[in-house]
Amino acid sequence: MxxxxxxxxxxxxxxxxxxxxxxxxxxxxxxxxxxxxxxxxxxxxxxxxxxxxxxVHGNFGISVQSGQAVAGEITSRLALTLEIVGFALLLSVALGVPAGVLAGLRHGRGTDRGVVGVGVVFASAPAFALGLLMLYLFASDLAWFPVYGTGTGVAGRLYHLALPALTLALGLGGFILKITRAAVIREVDQDYVTFARSRGLANIQVLGLILRNACLPVITSLGLTVAYLFGSTLLVEQVFSLPGLGSLLDGAVLFKDVPVVQALTLLMAAAIAVTALLVDLAYLALDPRLRHEMAAS
Incomplete structure (x- = not known):
């Protein structure tokens, strides 16, 4: 790379x-x-x-544009980008998983078609276009959120980053919705669900069994969302004028600041690789069948 x-x-x-x-x-x-x-x-x-x-010795050089050490340039902006990514990931899971479960349980009905339709719209919308719409509607017109800035303190930070994080979460939430829906539909038709219902288990208990098995592909798909979030965050930071890694990368590419671009690229690649590893470990912890197969081999 x-x-x-x-x-x-x-x-x-x-x-x-x-x-x-x-x-x-x-x-x-x-x-x-x-x-x-x-x-x-x-x-x-x-x-x-x-x-x-x-x-390879940990020295990523000096930024051609600013004359500062690349490591320092990235460190000063990394926290903001991680906050946006983490906030967006939490919002996307909070929005996408319940909507996907609802659509899966109502498969083929009007509720299913309506929820999936909304999810497709948000998943298809470019992040920068959605960000501009959010700015116009919620920041400029309704004045519910600030137009720019990062805020101070925990509450101020969350308030200022809510709109950028929501912009990312809506698109990502549509993707998580589709994965969750497909997983729930597959589990609902399994024999263990029919057996559980025939034993007289309450609906909430049956739902718990379904969600436990349906969560495995959802967790696996979250590894893919990291690449989406990092890529989309770069655009969203430009839209909301946030001094994160996105603005740093944009200026570095335009200036041909090779040390900065190289370091940022490798950082993102490492983050995606580590996330993929954590997802695999989570899959192993949640699925006893894999642990049994590993013990047997």
Whole structure:
């Protein structure tokens, strides 16, 4: 991934040395000094090798745009992005899972079609377009939420991040709704449900059995949502003018700030990989059949 991103940035039009000089007078000597300082006069593979040898030792270099250490640039913005992602994930589960259970239990009825229709609309809407609609409706027109800013304190933070998180959660909630609905429909037709009902178990007890088995594919699908959230958060942060990793990545790509783009890309890839691992471990903890198979082997 690092080689792919490095190659794309290398092929991107523009000159980092000229970007650094801005509107100041440009001469060949100044350009040569800047290119030598940032190894821009070296061949492509040599530039990549220089970056890689530093990265494997934990040194992701200096930002070309700001002159600050890349690690510090990311650390200063990471908390805000993680807060938005975590808040959005909680909201999407709170919205998508109950709606999916309701649609699954009412399969084929008007309630099912209505809930699925709403979910498809939100899942299909681009995050940036939905964010603009949210800003216009709830921030500008109704003035229920602030237009921009991050707030202070826990309550202020939640208040300012509620609209960006809800923007992400609506799209993600539609995806979780569809997964939950399909899982519930599959479990409702299983023999153990018929047996439980024939034994006279209460509806709430039968529902508990259904949800316990239906949650496994839902939890597995949550690993995919991390990639969606990180990708969509970058756009949503731009819409709501939030100083998170999204705005940092946007400026770095436009400026051809290779160290920043490389570090952010690897950070997101690592987050997705760790999430996938945690999902697999959760699946193992929740499904006794897998533990039994592992013990037997």
């Amino acid at each position: 690092s080689l792919l991103i490095f190659s794309l940035l290398y092929l991107e039009p523009g000159d980092v040395a000229r970007n650094l000089l801005g509107t100041r007078p440009v001469n060949a000597q100044t350009l040569a000094q800047i290119r030598a300082e940032y190894h821009l006069n070296e061949p492509f593979l040599a530039q990549y090798w220089t970056w890689l040898t530093q990265a």
